Amino acid sequence: MSSSGLVLRTPRAIAALVGAILLFGLSGRAAPLSNGVQEPGPSEIRALWVLRTTLASQDTIATLVRSARDHGFNTLLVQVRGRGDAYYNGGLEPRALELQRQSASFDPLATVLDAGHAAGLRVHAWINVNLVSSAVDLPIAQGHLIHRHPSWLMIPRDIAQDLASVPPESPAYVGKLARWARAQSAGIEGLYASPAIPAAADYAESIVRDITRRYAVDGVHFDYARYPSPRFDYSRDAIAEFRATVRPRLADALRRSLDEREKVDLFAYTDALQDDWRAFRIARMTALMTRLRVAVKAERPNTPVTVAVAPDVREAYEQRLQDWGTWVQNDLVDAICPMAYSPEPERFAEQIATARSVAGTRAVWAGIGAYRLPAAQTIQNIQTARRLGAAGVILFSYDSLIDPKTAQPDYLAVVGRAAFAPSSTNVGSR
Numbered sequence: 001m002s003s004s005g006l007v008l009r010t011p012r013a014i015a016a017l018v019g020a021i022l023l024f025g026l027s028g029r030a031a032p033l034s035n036g037v038q039e040p041g042p043s044e045i046r047a048l049w050v051l052r053t054t055l056a057s058q059d060t061i062a063t064l065v066r067s068a069r070d071h072g073f074n075t076l077l078v079q080v081r082g083r084g085d086a087y088y089n090g091g092l093e094p095r096a097l098e099l100q101r102q103s104a105s106f107d108p109l110a111t112v113l114d115a116g117h118a119a120g121l122r123v124h125a126w127i128n129v130n131l132v133s134s135a136v137d138l139p140i141a142q143g144h145l146i147h148r149h150p151s152w153l154m155i156p157r158d159i160a161q162d163l164a165s166v167p168p169e170s171p172a173y174v175g176k177l178a179r180w181a182r183a184q185s186a187g188i189e190g191l192y193a194s195p196a197i198p199a200a201a202d203y204a205e206s207i208v209r210d211i212t213r214r215y216a217v218d219g220v221h222f223d224y225a226r227y228p229s230p231r232f233d234y235s236r237d238a239i240a241e242f243r244a245t246v247r248p249r250l251a252d253a254l255r256r257s258l259d260e261r262e263k264v265d266l267f268a269y270t271d272a273l274q275d276d277w278r279a280f281r282i283a284r285m286t287a288l289m290t291r292l293r294v295a296v297k298a299e300r301p302n303t304p305v306t307v308a309v310a311p312d313v314r315e316a317y318e319q320r321l322q323d324w325g326t327w328v329q330n331d332l333v334d335a336i337c338p339m340a341y342s343p344e345p346e347r348f349a350e351q352i353a354t355a356r357s358v359a360g361t362r363a364v365w366a367g368i369g370a371y372r373l374p375a376a377q378t379i380q381n382i383q384t385a386r387r388l389g390a391a392g393v394i395l396f397s398y399d400s401l402i403d404p405k406t407a408q409p410d411y412l413a414v415v416g417r418a419a420f421a422p423s424s425t426n427v428g429s430r
Helices: 011-024 052-056 058-070 108-118 157-163 171-183 198-214 236-249 252-262 268-272 274-299 313-319 324-329 345-359 375-387 411-419
Strands: 030-032 038-040 045-050 075-081 122-128 131-133 219-223 305-309 335-340 363-368 392-395
Touching: 045 122, 045 363, 052 058, 052 075, 052 108, 058 075, 058 108, 058 411, 075 108, 075 198, 075 219, 075 392, 108 122, 122 198, 157 171, 198 219, 198 274, 219 274, 236 268, 236 274, 252 268, 268 274, 274 305, 274 324, 305 324, 313 324, 313 345, 324 335, 324 345, 335 345, 345 363, 345 375, 363 375, 375 392, 375 411
Parallel strands: 045 075, 045 392, 075 122, 122 219, 219 305, 305 335, 335 363, 363 392
Antiparallel strands: 030 038
16 A cells, blocks of 8 residues: 555556456346346446436436336436536525526426336436536636636646636636636646635535535535546645645755745645645545545445546556545445546456456446447346346436437437346345
């Protein structure tokens, strides 16, 4: 184990374990049929990631629930916090702009909970943790985080020096950040709040606690619990937090030298102490995940906490500062959901097998990028996940799979018939 807590098994040991899993699979999850196909076990999670757009009306919610039930799914992960907004009523954040056409009494989360439970489905609240805004369409609600607390936003190193001279409350601050993010749209999804800043972490915890206190959700699913890349967060407040953390243990001469350099160089501390800087940011993300789990369990002790993660634990750690190896080791999550979206069957199998090896006794729900796969490949991936001992599968995403412009006709029906045998659907138990 490294000082940060990441499980660092040797590459040879990981390769051997993954090879054994790929060759033999893991028993106890699914029973092989006479034709070699494995049917779902009674406790298997058969889930859909449901984007917030589907929660925008009573009709789309009714269609969602009916489709999931009819095609053998038993769990819905519904996005109730997509970009720092609320797809539920009475929240701490602004009501989503997309809901403005609806009556103020319409509560998307309450509606999908009632309808889903009536149909025998589990409904999990899907919460984007750090991603709080599109960079293209900035929120217009003045109560939104980017307007109320712009200093909480993560800043990339590329423009940190420039923004250091701009007051966060100035429109130019968010404007410059948004323009930079738009230019990097191939790899940066939008604007992120920082887990390194205590007030921002407090705020994220309050959102989670509010939802779980007021809604009888069957689970809480976290997404974007990571940094966009190692080039974040170089905001003034994050660097100040780092400096306050490391200064007390530095030798006097080094401390004086860095203090002097910092007068002209924002990166004096972060560049001189690069290993500590990386460890600090990773630790702050893990600390936030700890707080979020505690918040969920305090309100609903039996509610599972799950998280979407980059499927390769090392890549997640090195490129997203997401230490999910430690999260499973320290029981911060009840299941991990590796987003194994590769269109290559062998790569998908390798990613799920590796995730199983790292997860240990924690459950793995295999995330399948169905939006980019023909139905036959999604069915094959479901069978592969079962063979490798995954406790469930999640398809991304319901919305893309019902889009008549892009999806194969009756995609969910085809998958449901082939992968979720009617005799085993068991959708009536939650």
